[in-house]
Amino acid sequence: MNVETFEDLFGYQLQHAYYVERTHVELLSEMAADAPNEALGDCFDEHREQTDRQIDRLASVFEALGRQPRASRTRTIDGVVESWHQHGESADEPAVPTPLEIALMTERLEIRAYESLVMLAGRLAYADDVVEPLESNLAEERETLQALEELETELSVLETTAVEGT
Numbered sequence: 001m002n003v004e005t006f007e008d009l010f011g012y013q014l015q016h017a018y019y020v021e022r023t024h025v026e027l028l029s030e031m032a033a034d035a036p037n038e039a040l041g042d043c044f045d046e047h048r049e050q051t052d053r054q055i056d057r058l059a060s061v062f063e064a065l066g067r068q069p070r071a072s073r074t075r076t077i078d079g080v081v082e083s084w085h086q087h088g089e090s091a092d093e094p095a096v097p098t099p100l101e102i103a104l105m106t107e108r109l110e111i112r113a114y115e116s117l118v119m120l121a122g123r124l125a126y127a128d129d130v131v132e133p134l135e136s137n138l139a140e141e142r143e144t145l146q147a148l149e150e151l152e153t154e155l156s157v158l159e160t161t162a163v164e165g166t
């Protein structure tokens with residue numbers, strides 16, 4: 001795809017976001033089924049349902065632009081999926097990220113993608129039927145990141161208490 005204008009760039013990033021979310025929804029199913037604890041499993045389950053709705057919102061953005069939804073492969077999320085599979089094979093290796101770290105990474109990359117799309121949509125003066133679904137997805141990703149960060153704090157407090165208790 002040739003990227004020469006902001007419009008091209010927006011289309012390009014939209015196709016990448018669509019790929020990321022469609023890959024992420026599958027990953028979340030696997031991660032929810034195999035989560036190391038219930039709190040994280042519930043969080044993954046909930047976000048999987050939310051991600052399904054986010055995919056529909058992205059499809060509505062394509063539609064608002066008069067285009068068919070299309071996904072373009074992006075290696076960042078492929079790397080995340082690979083990390084998850086590595087986790088299954090060699091979970092004890094310190095270099096392999098934990099499920100929580102994988103989830104945090106994914107939310108951060110999604111937030112960045114939506115921030116960029118919202119900014120470009122503003123520059124291109126796109127209408128609400130393009131901007132609003134992207135803003136809704138961005139808000140949900142930020143909420144999910146916050147929930148994960150709170151979980152991270154809780155879990156590390158528990159771990160510290162467990163270590164101190166031994």
Ligand SMILES: [Fe+2]
Pocket residue numbers: 024047051106107110141144
């Ligand atoms: Fe997400």
